Amino acid sequence: MTDPIIKFDNVVKRFGELTVLDKLNFEVNRGEKVSIIGPSGSGKSTVLRILMTLESINGGVVTVAGEPLWHERGPDGSLVPASEAHLRKMRAQLGMVFQQFNLFPHMTVLRNITEAPTKVLGLSKKDAKDRAEELLELVGLADQAQKYPHQLSGGQQQRVGIARALAMRPNVLLFDEPTSALDPELVGEVLNVIGKLAEEHDLTILLVTHEMRFAREISDRVCFFDQGRIREEGAPEDLFTDPNEERTREFLKAVLS
Numbered sequence: 001m002t003d004p005i006i007k008f009d010n011v012v013k014r015f016g017e018l019t020v021l022d023k024l025n026f027e028v029n030r031g032e033k034v035s036i037i038g039p040s041g042s043g044k045s046t047v048l049r050i051l052m053t054l055e056s057i058n059g060g061v062v063t064v065a066g067e068p069l070w071h072e073r074g075p076d077g078s079l080v081p082a083s084e085a086h087l088r089k090m091r092a093q094l095g096m097v098f099q100q101f102n103l104f105p106h107m108t109v110l111r112n113i114t115e116a117p118t119k120v121l122g123l124s125k126k127d128a129k130d131r132a133e134e135l136l137e138l139v140g141l142a143d144q145a146q147k148y149p150h151q152l153s154g155g156q157q158q159r160v161g162i163a164r165a166l167a168m169r170p171n172v173l174l175f176d177e178p179t180s181a182l183d184p185e186l187v188g189e190v191l192n193v194i195g196k197l198a199e200e201h202d203l204t205i206l207l208v209t210h211e212m213r214f215a216r217e218i219s220d221r222v223c224f225f226d227q228g229r230i231r232e233e234g235a236p237e238d239l240f241t242d243p244n245e246e247r248t249r250e251f252l253k254a255v256l257s
């Protein structure tokens with residue numbers, strides 16, 4: 001058994017008086033596809049935002065690929081708060097697909113995908129373009145490279161968002177409710193792309209979703225979050241059909257009915 005690629009060890013996150021993560025312990029193994037489900041406000045997105053270094057933590061340790069994310073080892077081996085350089089290095093291992101796509105509106109689809117690989121990874125324009133074209137093929141948008149985001153449907157924009165995240169070759173791909181801003185008829189095309197990625201690529205995927213059927217289809221493991229902790233986790237076929245906890249049962253009943 002190799003070490004987990006993501007580990008939350010007693011992580012505490014507070015916003016003022018509100019404790020959002022309450023000594024959270026959570027692990028994801030390499031290559032694993034994990035979905036996080038749970039009621040609104042239970043801290044699901046906060047977990048992803050902490051991993052992307054968009055939110056700091058108030059206690060505990062987060063480890064990514066064996067290295068502390070929000071800390072560095074000081075001269076005596078103890079953990080000290082991470083420097084900006086350390087955060088930048090660690091962040092490069094993770095890619096995130098946002099609810100609201102977050103594409104650059106003034107750049108073409110192609111440029112949206114090549115921008116970070118050239119600027120951050122130092123790829124040549126040619127290599128970045130080749131990589132982008134390959135990824136556009138993967139998400140079914142090879143013919144849309146020269147369009148601007150506003151010329152695309154929401155589903156197409158989100159597929160560009162996925163290609164853009166993949167262009168950085170992350171070890172872990174995070175999805176924050178990737179279909180919740182989409183019209184219902186556009187949800188399927190985005191889920192198909194994510195499903196294909198999950199099936200055909202040896203990528204670690206951590207997905208926050210309200211799409212229970214999809215979570216069930218693609219996940220190796222589903223975690224039910226409640227009040228900043230994992231209330232229950234397990235294989236989708238167990239958690240969705242025969243949960244152990246009454247709270248999980250209530251939640252599933254409410255969202256599935």
Ligand SMILES: Nc1ncnc2c1ncn2[C@@H]1O[C@H](COP(=O)(O)OP(=O)(O)OP(=O)(O)O)[C@@H](O)[C@H]1O
Pocket residue numbers: 015020038039040041042043044045046047
């Ligand atoms: N920047 C912030 N400042 C203050 N409170 C915040 C901030 N970000 C999140 N919160 C609060 O933290 C709690 C957890 O938020 P989070 O977005 O992680 O929940 P969630 O489980 O993803 O919910 P949803 O399913 O509605 O997206 C919520 O009560 C939210 O209002």
